[in-house]
Amino acid sequence: MKIEEILKSTVPMDNSKKIILNVLYTQNVITENFNEILKPHEISGEQYNVLRILRGQKGNPANMCVIQERMLAKTSNTTRLVDKLLLKDLVTRKVCPENRRKIEVLITQKGLDVLAALDPKVIAHEQFFSKNLNAEEINQLNHLLEKYRNQ
Amino acid sequence: MKIEEILKSTVPMDNSKKIILNVLYTQNVITENFNEILKPHEISGEQYNVLRILRGQKGNPANMCVIQERMLAKTSNTTRLVDKLLLKDLVTRKVCPENRRKIEVLITQKGLDVLAALDPKVIAHEQFFSKNLNAEEINQLNHLLEKYRNQ
DNA sequence: ATTTTATAGTTGTATATACAAATGTGAATT
């Protein structure tokens, strides 16, 4: 459905405004859908993100600022996210012995198991939307979003 | 910048996953930028959205569920958003005399003034990003996002 | 007329986000 219909806009909309609303609305749709997948596993989207980053470390610990810079929402509070994961035994954390300012965060086996259980659902989620586009359109969309962002 | 560089991804990413991350990250960039514009006016993005919807009513009151259905984030709490706007005298609210279940929300002159002050900044914000694309690319991006969403 | 169902909005609670200030540690400067 076109964005004007969704938001029941009465006035015609500039295409520049439409992009903004389309991106924001699409993000909402994606996120709502993804939260449904996560709900039975009792983790939030941002918690999932942290686990995914930690798995990507392949056994190496990640400290807080490494996690932060790889997250989508740069302003979210990594300390408190890790706290939540710690309570569920999905990660471990200890002070880095070489530099005691840093914290080493590692994903546990239990954390890896949660991700493994989610993997097929996550792939299905990604394809649920992208199946509406052909391979060329998918590339175009990625390219246009990247071009759009760059000031 | 490409999304893999931004998120410092070590593993190659499927194009379907890239779209998700690109949409979510682009939304973050847009929202952060927009919040900077709103900050001096001391309203949040969602509060701005409500005001914009009320102005769109052109003098007719909007009740809570009308506001809700025109908002981007369908799950946000309209009652509390309107509460905040009420405290700042940007809207009025009264019980609808014909149907006492409904609430009539109207934007005040002060609310209209805030929007008027923001209008040029909002347009500049929209064009700040879309200037990276030509007219055809802008249309394409809107079209692809709409097509992508439709299940 | 009373009960049931549907609609509109509010409130409670837990969690998340935004932003600033504070703490602790290490490196550089004087």
Next chain:
DNA sequence: AATTCACATTTGTATATACAACTATAAAAT
């Protein structure tokens, strides 16, 4: 060696979001 500066993380506070439960009113069914 003491001071200053930079870095890494945590904490505090206000606000926002997600979701469920609740209240009030209206419409429909019996």
